Amino acid sequence: MKLMNISLFSGVIFAFLIIYLGSKENTVNYKVQNEKSVMGIERSSYGVTENDEKIDVFKLYNLKGIQVSIITYGGRITAVETPDKNGNKENVVLGFKNLEQYEKPNPYFGALVGRYGNRIAKGKFTLNNIEYQLAKNNGENSLHGGLVGFDKVVWKVEKIEENETSVVLKLSYLSKDMEEGFPGNLKTTVTYTLNYDNSLDVLYEATTDKTTILNLTQHSYFNLSGDFSHTILDHVVEINADKFVPVDNTLIPTGNLASVDDTPFDFRAPTLVGKHINSKNEQVTLGGGYDHCWVLNNQGKGYRSVAKAYHPDSGRTMEVLTDQPGMQFYTGNFLDGTLPTPNGGVFGKRSGFCFETQHYPDSPNQPQFPSTVLDPGEKYETKTTFKFSVN
Ligand code: BGC
Numbered sequence: 001m002k003l004m005n006i007s008l009f010s011g012v013i014f015a016f017l018i019i020y021l022g023s024k025e026n027t028v029n030y031k032v033q034n035e036k037s038v039m040g041i042e043r044s045s046y047g048v049t050e051n052d053e054k055i056d057v058f059k060l061y062n063l064k065g066i067q068v069s070i071i072t073y074g075g076r077i078t079a080v081e082t083p084d085k086n087g088n089k090e091n092v093v094l095g096f097k098n099l100e101q102y103e104k105p106n107p108y109f110g111a112l113v114g115r116y117g118n119r120i121a122k123g124k125f126t127l128n129n130i131e132y133q134l135a136k137n138n139g140e141n142s143l144h145g146g147l148v149g150f151d152k153v154v155w156k157v158e159k160i161e162e163n164e165t166s167v168v169l170k171l172s173y174l175s176k177d178m179e180e181g182f183p184g185n186l187k188t189t190v191t192y193t194l195n196y197d198n199s200l201d202v203l204y205e206a207t208t209d210k211t212t213i214l215n216l217t218q219h220s221y222f223n224l225s226g227d228f229s230h231t232i233l234d235h236v237v238e239i240n241a242d243k244f245v246p247v248d249n250t251l252i253p254t255g256n257l258a259s260v261d262d263t264p265f266d267f268r269a270p271t272l273v274g275k276h277i278n279s280k281n282e283q284v285t286l287g288g289g290y291d292h293c294w295v296l297n298n299q300g301k302g303y304r305s306v307a308k309a310y311h312p313d314s315g316r317t318m319e320v321l322t323d324q325p326g327m328q329f330y331t332g333n334f335l336d337g338t339l340p341t342p343n344g345g346v347f348g349k350r351s352g353f354c355f356e357t358q359h360y361p362d363s364p365n366q367p368q369f370p371s372t373v374l375d376p377g378e379k380y381e382t383k384t385t386f387k388f389s390v391n
Helices: 002-027 099-103 282-287
Strands: 039-048 054-062 067-071 077-083 089-091 124-127 130-133 156-162 166-175 186-195 199-208 236-239 241-245 291-296 304-311 316-322 326-330 354-358 380-390
Touching: 039 099, 039 156, 039 166, 054 166, 054 186, 067 186, 077 380, 236 326, 282 291, 304 326, 304 354, 316 354
Parallel strands: none
Antiparallel strands: 039 054, 054 067, 067 077, 077 089, 124 130, 156 166, 166 186, 186 199, 199 380, 236 304, 241 291, 291 326, 304 316, 316 380, 326 354
16 A cells, blocks of 8 residues: 555656656747747757768747748758648748758758859959959859858857847858958858748848958748649749849840830739740740849839739748849749658759849849949848748
């Protein structure tokens, strides 16, 4: 009898201990002070690179909405889990299972892109009468910052902050003078802020000690269906742009800006991505689909709403706000079924789209385009927001 009591007693203590530890586990990483305090940020190890550098993953979450995962390798967004119209949460950005896969060649999945997002003709430009030659990583041209761009470097964690209605992760990277051929020691910070309204702000800041060029962007591929075996052709897209940047057969701008009137580039009203993507239009053919920079309207207004994507079946919607003059809308035309999804499938052609807010491609060689020059003493500062909701 005595023995039974002791074992019953220890059983009860054990059960309490489990419940206590369990609840501690649940509360240790976020604060629930009032209805709005459902936001938090968790840090854990994501592995070690080939060069023995430790990589962390941060989960920024809003228990009433979305969760964003970001790794310090390339400052890459590896997942954005968002609810559909029935409240089912799924990841809506293309990503890989582990660090090893991110280190293998891949088309900038989720990455911070710099120093120059998009293409520069023949990888050359001139500043103050000095000609600079960049690495070419796209045949003739340079693309997305060279061979080891900002997507492949390890970002330092500058700040982690939990506020009542937002959580903040600030990353930094010092790109040395002439790294990848660009002049100037460039100090860059990128601050990701997840807000209670399910918007993710990306704030880019930089300074240089020599005149240089700069065009930073975020290269996430979205598929709002949450099903990567599904193309994005059934997404409805709206882009507030009367013009776009036509390109030649190496995807370098011809130098003119063309009207979207009566072309497959007119997304001023909500339009199915698949509607004209296989059209015989010369520009669509050159891109193998959409792979162009749209000249965003209301440039004088600074930060403004510029685009939306909506997936009717799931109800998921994403709005983009930016102060940038352009946005590359890329429909994943070069994805070819060779890269693995995290759950055993492959990323097929057009299984994701990018909304890369930026300056126009090849601006350093196109004096008629808005300037991408950054001088010492100046501060580069630009903000883009991806806001998720359900309709
Ligand atoms: C470019 C595409 C390129 C992709 C991946 C996009 O920003 O516009 O042409 O294939 O990035 O590198």
